[in-house]
Amino acid sequence: MTDRVPVLKIGEVLLVSIQTDLDDQMVLDLQEDLSNRIVATGAKGVVIDISALEIVDSFVGRMLAHNAAVSRILGAETIVVGMRPAVAMTLVELGLSMSGVRTALNLERGLKLLRRIAAGRA
Amino acid sequence: MKDYAAECASLETVPVSTSGDVVSMRQMVRILAQRGGLSLVHQTKLVTAASELGRNMLVYGGGGSVRAASVTDAGRPGVFVEFRDKGPGIADLDLALTDGWTSGNGMGLGLSGARRLVDEFDIESGPSGTTVRIVKWAK
Numbered sequence: 301m302t303d304r305v306p307v308l309k310i311g312e313v314l315l316v317s318i319q320t321d322l323d324d325q326m327v328l329d330l331q332e333d334l335s336n337r338i339v340a341t342g343a344k345g346v347v348i349d350i351s352a353l354e355i356v357d358s359f360v361g362r363m364l365a366h367n368a369a370v371s372r373i374l375g376a377e378t379i380v381v382g383m384r385p386a387v388a389m390t391l392v393e394l395g396l397s398m399s400g401v402r403t404a405l406n407l408e409r410g411l412k413l414l415r416r417i418a419a420g421r422a
Numbered sequence: 423m424k425d426y427a428a429e430c431a432s433l434e435t436v437p438v439s440t441s442g443d444v445v446s447m448r449q450m451v452r453i454l455a456q457r458g459g460l461s462l463v464h465q466t467k468l469v470t471a472a473s474e475l476g477r478n479m480l481v482y483g484g485g486g487s488v489r490a491a492s493v494t495d496a497g498r499p500g501v502f503v504e505f506r507d508k509g510p511g512i513a514d515l516d517l518a519l520t521d522g523w524t525s526g527n528g529m530g531l532g533l534s535g536a537r538r539l540v541d542e543f544d545i546e547s548g549p550s551g552t553t554v555r556i557v558k559w560a561k
């Protein structure tokens with residue numbers, strides 16, 4: 301049994317705060333846990349905080365994009381928050397477009413963006 | 423590429439046979455990058471490239487070993503990393519290095535992206551395995 305990234309429910313929002321360097325199995329588990337929790341809770345929004353992540357490679361990048369797409373189909377909007385500048389620069393050079401993934405500078409702005417989306421203003 | 427492995431007094435070696443090993447390998451590479459004085463952006467690029475190559479080694483090469491060391495060139499510090507597996511090899515290297523080409527269900531960005539992220543990139547592949555060597559310099 302490997303470690304799993306906790307998915308917290310705060311009101312209508314699911315919050316995932318990634319605190320450790322993830323191995324690929326943890327990334328896959330998180331993807332599965334998140335979609336299950338969206339369905340189980342009826343959450344309308346997901347915030348994934350990656351401010352502690354020192355790198356985002358193609359595997360994690362794909363998980364973030366995949367998760368955004370799956371969540372949307374399940375009725376929840378995903379915001380990825382806290383990406384470090386060095387990580388963003390590296391992602392671009394790697395060639396990952398991260399299209400379809402909404403981002404915000406930090407948790408506070410991410411939550412604000414979710415409220416605006418819920419109100420139909422973004 | 424120069425034979426950095428032969429020049430190095432001390433090479434750190436880690437086996438990569440699980441996804442947890444890839445995490446440890448990334449940490450080893452990051453520590454060398456920090457010690458070598460690479461900027462944060464350079465560290466991030468190097469560790470990301472190492473992550474891609476380590477995963478390829480595991481997924482397509484059935485695992486292998488990674489050697490890494492601090493190197494210098496005309497006084498400029500850098501980090502050398504070598505990924506060696508005994509897998510089936512890559513039949514068409516040019517194709518494998520094309521953005522978006524994957525034989526599996528990846529995005530086909532690992533090899534080509536890793537090459538862009540480092541300063542030196544060298545790949546040898548044949549039926550008895552694949553070896554990729556990279557260097558990132560502190561600028």
Ligand SMILES: Nc1ncnc2c1ncn2[C@@H]1O[C@H](COP(=O)(O)OP(=O)(O)OP(=O)(O)O)[C@@H](O)[C@H]1O
Pocket residue numbers: 358359474478479482483507509510511512518519523524525526527528529530531532533534552
């Ligand atoms: N060590 C290796 N041994 C054998 N084949 C390899 C190795 N590394 C890469 N390949 C081959 O080269 C292809 C391209 O690799 P690359 O890392 O660019 O893409 P990917 O692993 O398929 O997807 P991604 O890395 O974007 O998730 C792979 O699909 C695989 O066929």
Ligand SMILES: [Mg+2]
Pocket residue numbers: 474477478528531532533
């Ligand atoms: Mg790959």
